Amino acid sequence: MNPEYAQIRVQVIGGSSRCFELHPGTQVAELKEVISRELRFPRDRLKLVRKGKALEDSDGPAQLQDGDSFLAVLAPPMPPKHVQETGDASNSFEESSINDPARFRLPANASPLRKRIAAFLQHRLKLPEVVLVIIFSVKPSVWLAFLAWMAAAPIASRFQVGEMYVLVTLVTLILCNLGTRREGEASAYSIFNNFRELPGQLNANVLDDQLRRGQM
16 A cells, blocks of 8 residues: 555445545545545435544545545435425335435345335334444345354253353454455454564553553
8 A cells, every 4th residue: 555645444334345545635525526436426415424423525634544434325315396395104115115215225236125124124113214224234144144143052052062152153253354464464463463562552561661660
């Protein structure tokens, strides 16, 4: 990666994430332009959220830092005039209700099955939109793995290997979330760095040194 550029990660609600390399002083308006072009989102409806704060074009430089994470949200367009006047009084289970701009929306390339599931959860079970966002932000394969884990937990408990089952699960989660490191990049776990200390790592030696210097 070019040291003059910052690598940022953009997560799309209900979709995948993308990485971009941009100059730290990139204007917010230019940042939105680049992301909307790459994600093929309408520029005027793209909303970027960083650390819980929505970025506005008038904010000036985005002050990007390496490792920044953004949430990309596609704001709904203004509903037609007749919709504004009459409101949405229908709780129909039809697929067309999923495409209502005033409601929770799936990505345009969502499968018919995901649309039907979303319609059932939203209109029949009356789940809040926040819950729907969380559910559909997780990949189906992850949900399947979670359900399989829940189904196997009673079996492990019956054979009195529950503690081992939990321990193996934790180790598996760590290994699955290690990610891919670039050449020369340090791991977050010192065991994979030949036990070399990471910059800023707090250990007994650091505490002893701070005590001796009167910094604590």
